[in-house]
Amino acid sequence: MRQVRSLAGYLTAQGVERGDRCVIFMDNTLVCAVSVYAVLSIGAVFVVVNPQTKQNKLAYILDDCGASALISDSHLHRVFTPLLKTAGRLKCVIASGDPSRLEATEVTPFEQALEGGVTELPPNGIQKDLAALIYTSGSTGDPKGVMHTHLSMTFALGSLIEYLRLSSEDRILLVLPLAFDYGLYQLLMSVQLGATLVMERSFTYPAVIFQRIREEKVTVFPGVPTIFSLLLSMYQREPFVFPSVTRVTNTAAALPAEHIPLLKKIFPNALIYKMYGLTECKRVCYLEPELIDVKPASVGKAIP
Template sequence: MTFSDKYIQAPQRLLGDGLINSAHRYPTKTAIIVKNTTYTYGQLNTDAMKLAHALIERGIEPGDRVAIYMENSWACAVSIFGASLAGAVFLVVNPQTKANKLQYILNDSGAKALIANIKLQRELQEACLDVMELNNVIVVGANSKIILNDSILIENFNDVLELVGRHDKIKLPQIIPNDLASLIYTSGSTGFPKGVMMTHQSMVFTIWSLIEYLRIDNDDRIMLVLPLAFDYGLYQLLMSVASGATLIMEPSFIFLGNIYKQVEENKATIFPGVPTTYAMMVASFRNKPFSLESIKKVTNTAASLPPDYIPILRKIFPNALIFKMYGLTECKRVSYLEPELLDEKVRSVGKAIPGTETFIMTIDGKKAKPNESGILYVRGPHIMVGYWNQEERSKKMLVPGELPWERVLCTHDLFKMDEEGFLYFLGRSDDIIKTRGEKVSPLEIENVLLKLKGVKESAVVGIPDEIQGQIIKAFISVDKGIHLTEKEVRKFCNAHLESFMVPEKIVFLDELPKSSNRKVDKKILMEND
């Protein structure tokens, strides 16, 4: 066996190893397709190595933070791996992020370098007026100089790569699996996001656990319509590269027709989405039936996939296995349901992902009995090490386990587990509505509303009320050409819900507001009069 053979078979310990290994195995194979342009694993490895060298030359040391602020693109993929190979901690910021939040993230993370798209120049200029640690900005698509502030060096992305010599002569820094790999910023109750700290070890473990149960191999072609700033989108890139698959990358999910065309032309085999993604596809199908026959696997997370979507999704994806999943950024993924059990366990989100464990504790701190509700806890190498700069919040999520040295993740989400160990999501504990002395799960009402013909999306919130504690308010969007009245909605709810669960207020919207991660934004709905 040659040295090269041994190297190819080396295990993945760091995020960058996944790219290096795949580039050695499949140097000429297509790694990424963006806007009908194909890029090979050899190209991805070369450009990422060049960027890593450039960052090191500009003073980036192991553990330094590098922010990436752009849409899904080739440059974004190169930046993620380039920063990681340089030993930096990368953070991907959603391109929809406005200047005040961008500035907060840059200062909170202490980012020393920022790689951004020139299209976001206005937000960049405003955000960089008052940043503490940032001293290097590399701009993608810039043909001329832009000015941020006097202390920041501005360079062009392509120029930076061209200035670097042979990438095989680059000496990478020594880092180990325990080192931080990424900060993943997620919504916070204060209005500003919090940075979830993930090590190389936890992310690599998660990648291969996901690859195992999703049955991904190097023949797969993943259709990515989710932002890389969203951990669900990020892991599509990481899984694809680690397994030697191909990633078809789209910057957005706005133009459905274009997405369907991309799936068919590139023969995509895996389609990851969130419930809002599938709500749009279901509405599109109802208006004009279609099918995407090349897709072999459909995956869902972020929120529970409504059971009534399943029959239509099977028509849209006639040859696909449908994976229902549940997760949260603090451990990426908690559970999955084997697609063969979808009909038998239609309301379940399955069991713990390979190599991990889940259990449920009642409010009084006892292990929950089968079908008894309680808070879900997660054990495994995939959980975060904490929130960046937020020790007290970290302690609320990471609590002592049974082993003396162990910390387990408290999801603060309500679940129950049946006799066979399958999990059932009951709702976010902080979403539970307390009305008329009863506890009500918004999810239960939302699922009922989605059964009403013509309802495309639904969201339920609790509004403070002096007498009842909270009253239930439902927001609904309907399919094109459908007309529903409050009376019809309330009549349907009365037939399918207990009286205290029937919404007192019903609001029709053309579209429900979405967060940057494509989830329904209930904070905005709470402000709706």
């Protein structure tokens, strides 16, 4: 919380105001999570962008949302630095990581941005204020920013926590990008609950993830069909099991019914949730896990 308030103070000192858009172009890290909450705490709007985004699409997003701030990682400097000359609305640019990699003098190292210490946060806004813009991938055209108010996001959090039967004792794995609403909500739910988030940059190295699941006694495993397909392929070569996991969730695309028997072997103590959503707008329906064998092709019912 101290880092959140320090970063919020720096953003405020640079002229970032309520309603301003702040683009967060970063890997899944603690710094990224701090940045999300710092932006929210001053009534600004966070826009998390996948770190694999190409320069032309990042340029489009910065311009489309009228970004007032850019928070990134120093190892991404070759992507964002050339854009600083044309991103005229930016009031500040901050980058975490090794400051010696930064080429532009106008980029403030993250640690330096925290040096001002904590600050009094401005008065809260209202529930209908915009909280986030989540951009589509733009695979079929220009990325489109989906608008989320504080009210819509807090409603969704309560609903997800209720039907997934989560508690503060849970330990939630995050291997999905925070720029993806499904990944983002793992962070938001963890903070809302006071649960533990086990954050990884990606699922690129499954063996490392498996070790982390065992070490941290992960209880919630959110995935997508590509991740589950890889899991099943590895299991068929050399079986493994994760008994600590009590919930497995899937969205983005339908979980094939034929995957379920093997997933039950990998996660013998887990309820398996099949969920469906609208593009960049979070989940809208789910199948009760007790019905997964009875109605394997069902889209379930509306979230609470």
